[in-house]
Amino acid sequence: MKWVVRIGIIVIGIPSLAIGLLVAARFRPEHGHVFAETDINRPAPQVFAWISRPELIQKWVGSLTGMTLTSPAPNGGEVGKKFRMAQFDKIDNATMEMELTVTEFVPNERLGVEIDSLGDPVNGFTETAEYRLSGEGARTHLTFDIHTAYRGKLPRALEPLVTPAARKKVQQDLARLKAMVEAEPAVSEAATPPAATH
Numbered sequence: 001m002k003w004v005v006r007i008g009i010i011v012i013g014i015p016s017l018a019i020g021l022l023v024a025a026r027f028r029p030e031h032g033h034v035f036a037e038t039d040i041n042r043p044a045p046q047v048f049a050w051i052s053r054p055e056l057i058q059k060w061v062g063s064l065t066g067m068t069l070t071s072p073a074p075n076g077g078e079v080g081k082k083f084r085m086a087q088f089d090k091i092d093n094a095t096m097e098m099e100l101t102v103t104e105f106v107p108n109e110r111l112g113v114e115i116d117s118l119g120d121p122v123n124g125f126t127e128t129a130e131y132r133l134s135g136e137g138a139r140t141h142l143t144f145d146i147h148t149a150y151r152g153k154l155p156r157a158l159e160p161l162v163t164p165a166a167r168k169k170v171q172q173d174l175a176r177l178k179a180m181v182e183a184e185p186a187v188s189e190a191a192t193p194p195a196a197t198h
Contacts, residue, residue, distance in 0.1 A: 032148040044108040060177040078105035123152030
């Protein structure tokens with residue numbers, strides 16, 4: 001009889017505990033939040049170009065396979081521009097499409113975006129992200145702050161697993177960004193062309 005109880009604990013108890021831990025993890029303080037930072041040995045205008053120009057963004061953001069302007073800003077500036085993004089998901093072996101909207105654009109200082117998943121209106125996510133640049137001369141401190149809200153029962157349930165994976169990916173992306181920017185010759189701030197999201 002004892003072996004029946006033990007099997008019951010294994011079959012029912014362990015999965016129930018795992019589900020309980022996932023549910024509890026959804027309410028932790030860092031729920032859906034990713035923060036990363038890096039120092040890049042190049043002037044802020046040079047770094048800003050790499051985080052604001054689609055042709056450069058596609059070089060350092062892992063799995064990003066396309067970024068196309070779909071709508072200009074209403075006032076002709078940068079805030080309000082919309083882009084269609086495609087990212088290859090290795091787990092699902094499929095391409096995920098998203099819409100990116102520029103929400104803040106202060107050259108060489110701040111860039112804010114909102115990203116919405118496309119396709120399934122019930123299951124998906126909305127992500128708000130902000131880049132901040134600070135520093136003087138040839139050195140720039142870059143921070144990347146992301147908050148993600150998930151839609152649908154399954155995406156919300158899996159958030160405790162998704163957020164750590166997203167944090168690891170962002171750190172890898174920023175390491176790639178740092179290497180690529182620093183591989184360029186240093187350009188003086190005065191000579192650096194203004195950044196723009198085309």
